[in-house]
Amino acid sequence: MREVAQQASVSVATVSMVLNDNPRISKATQIKVRRIIDKLGYRPNRLAQSLSSQYTRVLAVLLPPLRHAFSDPYFGELLSGICDRADRLGHKVMLESAKPDFLRERKHMELFERRFVDGMFCLGVNDRHHFVKDFAAAGFPMVCVNNYFPDLKLDYVVADYRSGAEQVMNVLLQLGHKKIALINGAPEAQTARDVFEVFSARMLDAGLETGQGWTADGRFTEEGGAAATDEIIQRHPDVTAIFAGNDKMALGAMHRLVELGRSVPGDVSVVGFDDIQQMAFVNPSLTTVHLPLYEVGARACELLVQRVRGKTEKISERLATHLVLRDSTSIVSGRG
Amino acid sequence: MREVAQQASVSVATVSMVLNDNPRISKATQIKVRRIIDKLGYRPNRLAQSLSSQYTRVLAVLLPPLRHAFSDPYFGELLSGICDRADRLGHKVMLESAKPDFLRERKHMELFERRFVDGMFCLGVNDRHHFVKDFAAAGFPMVCVNNYFPDLKLDYVVADYRSGAEQVMNVLLQLGHKKIALINGAPEAQTARDVFEVFSARMLDAGLETGQGWTADGRFTEEGGAAATDEIIQRHPDVTAIFAGNDKMALGAMHRLVELGRSVPGDVSVVGFDDIQQMAFVNPSLTTVHLPLYEVGARACELLVQRVRGKTEKISERLATHLVLRDSTSIVSGRG
DNA sequence: CTGAAAGCGCTTACAG
DNA sequence: CTGAAAGCGCTTACAG
Numbered sequence: 001m002r003e004v005a006q007q008a009s010v011s012v013a014t015v016s017m018v019l020n021d022n023p024r025i026s027k028a029t030q031i032k033v034r035r036i037i038d039k040l041g042y043r044p045n046r047l048a049q050s051l052s053s054q055y056t057r058v059l060a061v062l063l064p065p066l067r068h069a070f071s072d073p074y075f076g077e078l079l080s081g082i083c084d085r086a087d088r089l090g091h092k093v094m095l096e097s098a099k100p101d102f103l104r105e106r107k108h109m110e111l112f113e114r115r116f117v118d119g120m121f122c123l124g125v126n127d128r129h130h131f132v133k134d135f136a137a138a139g140f141p142m143v144c145v146n147n148y149f150p151d152l153k154l155d156y157v158v159a160d161y162r163s164g165a166e167q168v169m170n171v172l173l174q175l176g177h178k179k180i181a182l183i184n185g186a187p188e189a190q191t192a193r194d195v196f197e198v199f200s201a202r203m204l205d206a207g208l209e210t211g212q213g214w215t216a217d218g219r220f221t222e223e224g225g226a227a228a229t230d231e232i233i234q235r236h237p238d239v240t241a242i243f244a245g246n247d248k249m250a251l252g253a254m255h256r257l258v259e260l261g262r263s264v265p266g267d268v269s270v271v272g273f274d275d276i277q278q279m280a281f282v283n284p285s286l287t288t289v290h291l292p293l294y295e296v297g298a299r300a301c302e303l304l305v306q307r308v309r310g311k312t313e314k315i316s317e318r319l320a321t322h323l324v325l326r327d328s329t330s331i332v333s334g335r336g
Numbered sequence: 337m338r339e340v341a342q343q344a345s346v347s348v349a350t351v352s353m354v355l356n357d358n359p360r361i362s363k364a365t366q367i368k369v370r371r372i373i374d375k376l377g378y379r380p381n382r383l384a385q386s387l388s389s390q391y392t393r394v395l396a397v398l399l400p401p402l403r404h405a406f407s408d409p410y411f412g413e414l415l416s417g418i419c420d421r422a423d424r425l426g427h428k429v430m431l432e433s434a435k436p437d438f439l440r441e442r443k444h445m446e447l448f449e450r451r452f453v454d455g456m457f458c459l460g461v462n463d464r465h466h467f468v469k470d471f472a473a474a475g476f477p478m479v480c481v482n483n484y485f486p487d488l489k490l491d492y493v494v495a496d497y498r499s500g501a502e503q504v505m506n507v508l509l510q511l512g513h514k515k516i517a518l519i520n521g522a523p524e525a526q527t528a529r530d531v532f533e534v535f536s537a538r539m540l541d542a543g544l545e546t547g548q549g550w551t552a553d554g555r556f557t558e559e560g561g562a563a564a565t566d567e568i569i570q571r572h573p574d575v576t577a578i579f580a581g582n583d584k585m586a587l588g589a590m591h592r593l594v595e596l597g598r599s600v601p602g603d604v605s606v607v608g609f610d611d612i613q614q615m616a617f618v619n620p621s622l623t624t625v626h627l628p629l630y631e632v633g634a635r636a637c638e639l640l641v642q643r644v645r646g647k648t649e650k651i652s653e654r655l656a657t658h659l660v661l662r663d664s665t666s667i668v669s670g671r672g
Numbered sequence: 673c674t675g676a677a678a679g680c681g682c683t684t685a686c687a688g
Numbered sequence: 689c690t691g692a693a694a695g696c697g698c699t700t701a702c703a704g
Contacts, residue, residue, distance in 0.1 A: 001697065001698070002697085010674075010675085011674070011675045011676075012675095012697085012698080012699095013674075013675060013676080013677095013699080013700080014673095014674060014675075015698095016697095016698065016699055016700090017674090017699090017700095019698095020699085024673065024674085025673075025674085026673060026674090029673085029674085043446055043449040043450045044450060044697080044698070045387070045450060045451050045696085045697050045698065046450045046451060046452060046698090047383050047386050047387040047392070047451050047696085047697080047698085048387055048680090048696070048697035048698035048699085049697080049698055049699080050383050050680095050698090051381070051383040051384055051387055051679095051680050051681070051682085051696090051697080051698070051699090052679080052680055052697080052698045052699040052700075053680090053698080053699060053700090054680085054699095056383070058430075068409070068412070068413075068416070068613055069416070070412040070413070070415045070416035070419065071408075071409035071410075071411075071412025071413045071415075071416060071612070071613065072407075072409075072412065073404070073407035073408075073409070074407075075407075076404070076406040076407025076408065076412060077404075077406070077407045079406045079407075079431075080404070080405070080406035080407060083406065083431055083433060084433070087433070092430055092431075092432075092452065093430065093431045094394075094428055094429065094430050094431075095415075095419055095428075095429045095430075095431060097419060097420070097423070110379060113379040114379045114380060114381060114382045115381050115382060115383050116382060116428065222613075222614065222616075222617045226617075248614075251614065251617045251618070252617055254619065255617045255618070255619060255621075258619050276407070277404055277407065277558075278558065278584075278587065278614065280558075281558045281562075281587045281588055281591045282587070282591070282618050282619070283590065283591060283594050283618070283619050285591075337681065337682070338681085346690075346691085347690070347691045347692075348681085348682080348683095348691095349683080349684080349690075349691060349692080349693095350689095350690060350691075351682095352681095352682065352683060352684090353683090353684095353690090355682095356683085360689065360690085361689075361690085362689060362690090365689085365690085380681080380682070381680085381681050381682065382682090383680085383681080383682085384680070384681035384682035384683085384696090385681080385682055385683080386682090386696095387680090387681080387682070387683090387695095387696050387697070387698085388681080388682045388683040388684075388695080388696055389682080389683060389684090389696090390683095390696085
């Protein structure tokens with residue numbers, strides 16, 4: 001920078017202002033200085049910039065410490081939306097995993113205190129993650145991505161799970177199903193509770209049997225979905241439809257059903273939730289609820305950047321979902 | 337830091353040395369200063385640290401600009417290994433996408449020049465990505481993850497594709513298959529060429545028909561795998577086994593085969609490559625080659641950190657692979 | 673419209 | 689074993 005200033009016969013302050021498009025600089029010196037910058041191939045040191053300006057222009061993404069979190073298309077789509085938008089807004093994205101040690105050592109706070117980042121996204125958090133309150137308390141910008149806490153004043157962007165669940169129930173009931181089971185994800189997630197509530201309300205409305213044995217926890221994994229299917233089939237061998245809280249559990253359910261000699265959708269219809277890309281290519285292709293995960297991530301990024309820039313009102317948004325009808329659902333079979 | 341120094345009645349230089357475990361500091365002052373640090377909850381500003389020390393302790397991961405790169409389990413596993421190891425080695429990980437604009441504006445170089453990062457991982461690069469040479473030329477630490485360039489002096493860590501392909505050919509030939517087709521990924525990737533070469537050599541050895549029509553490019557995607565399957569079936573309706581260069585193409589192939597009324601593995605056996613987690617849960621579960629992607633990522637991270645710390649020899653490693661036999665392969669059927 | 677100077681919060685020779 | 693001082697490379701009031 002000193003060299004640029006020297007060659008352009010201006011001060012370093014002027015070079016800095018040119019770099020930051022400060023309107024106080026005249027057109028002429030703008031051009032003169034820029035020419036020297038290009039000639040010398042000068043690149044401002046962003047450590048020095050951040051140290052002076054108090055902005056790092058870096059955002060952290062906190063992922064849950066699951067074995068396959070990084071290779072989970074669900075998180076991947078959210079991440080993809082976040083990264084694309086961050087790039088467009090001139091921000092970098094840093095990855096963090098919320099391991100027990102990480103939280104115990106308060107590293108999520110250190111990220112701010114030590115000036116690694118300006119803001120943070122929390123993915124896959126739920127009621128058990130008490131650390132989310134720390135951000136609000138310390139006043140650090142944070143937005144929850146695709147989950148929310150009705151009782152806390154936190155920024156969030158979510159897909160509309162309730163409406164998605166309504167659509168699933170609509171189609172299953174229209175297809176004539178009366179023996180419907182729910183494989184739900186972790187009940188500590190508000191969105192999972194939303195799905196459960198809609199399911200229960202609609203079953204009650206329709207005068208159908210529900211309660212014990214008609215719901216099983218699938219822990220959001222393929223293995224969990226398979227195990228939950230075992231439970232359900234044991235309690236209710238006459239089940240004709242299974243509604244899974246995410247696509248991975250739906251995949252596990254379909255796999256187990258076939259192993260148990262039941263055809264999908266011939267004997268049992270299966271519906272998922274998320275619409276991760278591969279589900280169009282499994283056999284049979286999966287009927288599911290499309291969540292605009294990429295958009296949720298992108299929107300969350302916009303809100304976080306606003307927060308970082310000083311916006312103070314609480315921000316929250318709920319994005320629309322829609323059903324994708326494929327081959328894993330059909331009209332209820334004769335024996336159903 | 338000044339306040340810590342004041343309260344501990346030492347200089348800021350001493351506080352700095354305590355923080356960096358400088359052996360020149362006596363045990364007594366170590367303890368005294370640490371106590372004050374804890375008491376005040378002091379956290380060093382890492383921007384200032386990096387500005388002075390010339391180390392950012394940040395590594396960048398460059399992903400290919402594919403629509404679903406972030407939600408692709410293949411990249412996810414690599415990323416997972418990288419992040420876990422980076423964390424253990426005290427480094428942060430930053431995400432970048434190699435979009436055309438990104439490269440045109442030489443942002444991959446800017447990341448170093450502007451001191452965003454100390455080193456970089458390149459994932460999903462191939463012969464068409466001429467930018468990889470820039471790192472070597474500029475002397476910036478970079479390691480290629482799970483691909484390599486025999487003609488360039490670049491650091492890399494890869495899975496052993498040749499050995500994996502050998503194992504696939506062994507099992508298919510042992511099962512009696514004689515009409516075997518290959519759906520290969522992009523031929524601009526050296527690893528894809530490795531697979532192709534092993535396939536061709538083994539077919540030749542076995543005196544089996546190969547060449548035109550027995551190989552199709554599946555572009556590493558589900559859609560590509562489905563399209564390649566169409567081509568193959570059209571040219572060779574009597575095919576009894578399809579070897580796909582990755583699991584996504586294998587999934588696309590299985591899906592299309594079923595649509596075409598062929599049973600897997602009854603009529604056609606299918607083998608994948610990668611062993612991404614979901615493939616154990618599709619119907620039928622997929623026989624595939626397990627690549628130690630997590631370990632490849634982790635190892636690449638270790639090598640990159642060594643490079644950053646000044647190691648100068650060229651570093652490269654090849655990690656073992658093994659076949660995972662599941663339900664998508666069987667002994668050749670009567671008509672085969 | 674531009675410059676000189678202080679400051680951001682550290683680390684690192686150099687003295688002692 | 690410890691301190692005073694220079695330096696890392698920027699930005700930002702403050703003068704003019």
